[in-house]
Amino acid sequence: MPEPRTKNPELKSPGYEIFIGALSVLSIVNIVLLYGVNDTGLNNVLRIMNAIFSAIFLIDFTFRLLTAPSKSSYFFRHYGWADLLASLPFAQLKVLRLFRVLRVYRLLRDYGTRNILRSLGRDRAGSALYVLLFMGILVLEFGSFGMLLIEQNAPGANITTASDAFWYVIETISTVGYGDQYPVTNGGRILGSIIIVVGVGIFGTFTGYLANFFLSAKKSADDGTTDVQRQLARLKDLLAQQQSAVDEVELLVQAAGR
Secondary structure, three states: OOOOOOOOOOOOOHHHHHHHHHHHHHHHHHHHHHHHOOOHHHHHHHHHHHHHHHHHHHHHHHHHHHHOOOHHHHHHHOOHHHHHHHHOOOHHHHHHHHHHHHHHHHHHHHHOHHHHHHHHHHOHHHHHHHHHHHHHHHHHHHHHHHHHHHHOOOOOOOOOOHHHHHHHHHHHHOOOOOOOOOOOOHHHHHHHHHHHHHHHHHHHHHHHHHHHHHHHHHHHHHHHHHHHHHHHHHHHHHHHHHHHHHHHHHHHHHHHHO
């Protein structure tokens, strides 16, 4: 499929659209789990994650509204109203997130698989960042959910609430590890080991991405300064050669006048 002449203005970037689509699917899975799990602590984990998703989707709605060529067209014809309602903290409205999934599918289908792969290849750093963010969200949710499921009823457990589970996963992913929350069961320790390994990989890669971003910017600035200095040096050489030629011509003129 050839590259389209003009990209649909609704399509921000394939990597971003895939990230939002994956979050939308995950948020819908959370809604199903919220009604299927009969446990207060586990439901609290899902509610916290749904609040995080609501904040992300509200930011996405604002971003799309501000960058839309026609705000009224986006809001009414392209289901912007559904994006807004689905971002509100009401469980009954979260089913409207299906519209986000359908939009992402439509935009990516129209753009074409080859164009998507080409775009992702051109923007490998940005695509990797979206993958890291999504993996971090997965680890945060299912790590907290699994840890609380395993630990909350164990004798001597100190991870007994959704807050405890989230705090443990966050400090483990960030490689801080205060030690105030820790698993006491074998299952919890196995899950904790997986969170540590995956968390170190995510955090280390993300740190490397940021370092590369800032160092690349600095290197580009340095290269720009070197080029300017080179051009100035060349200009000075040309001026010096021109002055030397003028001096020789004046000497020749003076000699001919004598």
